[in-house]
Amino acid sequence: MKSVIYVVDDERAVLDAMKRCLRKIDAEFHFFESPIKAVESANDLPPNIVITDQRMPFMTGTEMLANLREKGFDFTAILVSAFNDFNDVAGAFNRGLIQKYAAKPWDQQEIRDVVNHALQEPKQAKIPAKASSSGFHGIISEHPSMAKTFEYIRKASGANIPVFVTGETGTGKELAARVFHLEGMRSSKPFIAVNCANFSETLMESQLFGHVKGAFTGAVSNQAGLLENAEDGVLFLDEITCLPLTLQAKLLRVLQEREFSPIGSHSVKKFLAQIVSASSTPLQEAVERGEFREDLYYRLNVISVGLPPLRERGEDILLLAKHFVKRFNAELGKHIDGFTPAAEEKLMQYHWPGNVRQLQNLLHGVVVLNEGPLIDANAINVDIQCDFEELEQRVAASIEPQDNQQNTTESASQVPHKSEIKPLWLSEKESIEAAINAFEGNIPRAAAALEVSPSTLYRKIQSWKKNKGS
Template sequence: MRKANLLIIDDEPAIGQGCAMICKDLGHNPSWCGTATDGRKRLQEGEYDLVLLDIRLPDYDGMELLNEIHQDFPELHVIMMTGFSTVQQTVKAMKKGAFDYLEKPFSTEELSQAVTKALKNVQLRHDNLHLRQQLFQRFEFNNIVGDSPAILPVFEAIKKVAPTDTTVLINGESGTGKELFAGALHARSGRAEKPFIAIDCSAFSTSLLESELFGHVKGAFTGADRDKQGIFEAANGSTLFLDEVANLDLNIQAKLLRVLEYGQYKPVGGRSIKKTDIRIIAASNQDLENKMLDGSFRPDLYYRLNVFPIDLPPLRQRKEDIPKLAYHFLKQFCKKNNKPLDGFSDGALETLINYPWPGNVRQLKNVVERLVIMVDEQLVDSSSLHGHLDARHHEAEDTMPATLAELKAYKQHLLDTQYNPVEKSLLQKALIASSGNISKAAKRVGMQRSNFSTLVKKHNISHS
């Protein structure tokens, strides 16, 4: 346990100094004063983890001082001390916010136990607050980039359903950020002080997933040499995120349904029923209604999960968010790789916006990370994207121009994604073969020096 700052307020020097010596022996930093006035002053000037407060002081009522401490320092733990203890006084002190109560005369062991217990609770609260802050930092809406019309309803839905215990089903293609939004739900719920547990149902075999979720008893199967807690027991009171729930075996679906309906389950190989209080957020990149129709997903489980559905739009429907996301990831990976880049050219952003992103936000993130590693120039231009985007996905889209403006835009798109990368590669190879001499490189490819030099500048190619 860390060294704590303690304030002892008692008008009897023998009691105050004695408590200070015991607390010092416990490894803490105690401070003693004999009046409420001095106690108030020290509380205002210093930072304390625990107060030992006498109920009767020469200049003020200890109960009233307790009330003031609770109002001014609501997180500060207080242990009341008195030589005139009654049940009514104890109850009153606890109602006013006291953590514990010691009746004088108390032993060294009694004081040590009370102080240790209180400081453990202080540390637990501190740890929970730290975990909650970390959780909010990771899943804060500010870290979920986007303000397009397609994504704003998702934020609103999360704000409304998060404080409840309602089961949520998040639908969305692979890479749309289902776990990130599930974490945002948990961070805004009453369960936020407990861990957020995420399980990818497609990452386990059926038998292993069943054991992970429900636990097993010794001898349940070969290799089960001891009882094992499942997630439903270990994460009691928390939030469980079941990703790719469409991959659940029908047997596990039946067990999950019982958890959702009654909060009950049996460990693998067990006979006794266990209870759990856990909120489930499920997610799928498959159409569960179709899975229900073909018999691979239970209708009763589907309706139990689909209490509050949230549909995440694919990135191709959030085109307005693509520049923001691209710059968000660029900043992130520039910092990670200690490699500053200025940003994207207009042509590069246009290419990113028009690409259909079959892998959604995850694919965009991966592309930007590769670009930060590979690009040598300060600006990511259209030619830099060559090889990082699959042109086949462009061809698969219905991109037949219907107007002259669309025809010109499509022509520019082809220039950016197909012609310009080849042109840049031609220039770079000629410069390398000519040791950076522009005149020799221009002659080598059959161009005038001025035209070659203009193209070098256009593509931001270094020839030194």
């Protein structure tokens, strides 16, 4: 029996275009210019799939879908709408009204892929995503909060709209982005990841947009950018808040128009990929500080997924620790069986400001150095016992002047020789490095202690690298 597909749009030209686009799909199609008539027809012929526009007279697409849901109809909803409807799209997705999305102006192949993916889903066994020691696409967890995150990712992966992943440094944001790719209809297409904090503004623009020969000094040949190389797959932009404001404006236009031009070229290329972005800095905070465009925020934050810090995942700490030991055993030819109870207690009591990445790096070194069958508490770096508040105080002490009277008097009487005076930039560099080291590489935490934004630290670090290279 063929699946019944409703297509609803108040513009006859759009319905005709849909007919041409979907004519080779083996299904029973019904086309409606009125959402009200579509709701009425469902009583006699319930749909398996509903493809609808959002902005229509008398009833919006999401209102029609809500009406059908309230009547008890079970179907897959595909919303086809313009990018300036993202607030409606996000709300509809979070309310469970839609499962998939295609943007206007839509690409014919994209529409066919979305519909074919929806048709195949009922034929597949729908196993709820759950936290498991065996992992969910490489993410190891048994904690209930992660189980909810996995299920949300699975549902969101088919929506085909921008996704923002938030979480502290080391929580696994790129892994989450890869899960969106693997769970969605673009799993056979490219997945391209780039960290926006690793490039200067000029280089980042060339990385994203590509360039043509002669576009600038050193452009000796045409070079495709990430927007083009992503094809119709997934482009993951990590630390998106580090993107300069000028590039944010250009990225916004790409998302709005779904097209771009390489540097030095007047030709226009289509942008077909899905954007997944992430940052250890909440986008809203970056917007409030004037470091991130509010309009771009609304484009990227359509679906938001938050990853909990490791310290809130309970027994996942030991689960991950044993996983890493097993992995490093295999890589290094070791035969470590696990941890002593004291070592396990030590791991569980630590705050893990660097999250899973910090745990992984720590255990890599421990496995390399450990010779016995078990890892004891002494093998765990003693610095791990430092209280997190103590670390904050240590950083504050290294960057703030002492305000007690004795120190003030002493500092006034000890005027440094001119040869001992450091350049301001060097003092700043040492303070920043001290903060980063105190927080074990966790830049957002270091930035908070220094009372600056993480993007400021990233830019400082990049400028040091640039100056060192020159």
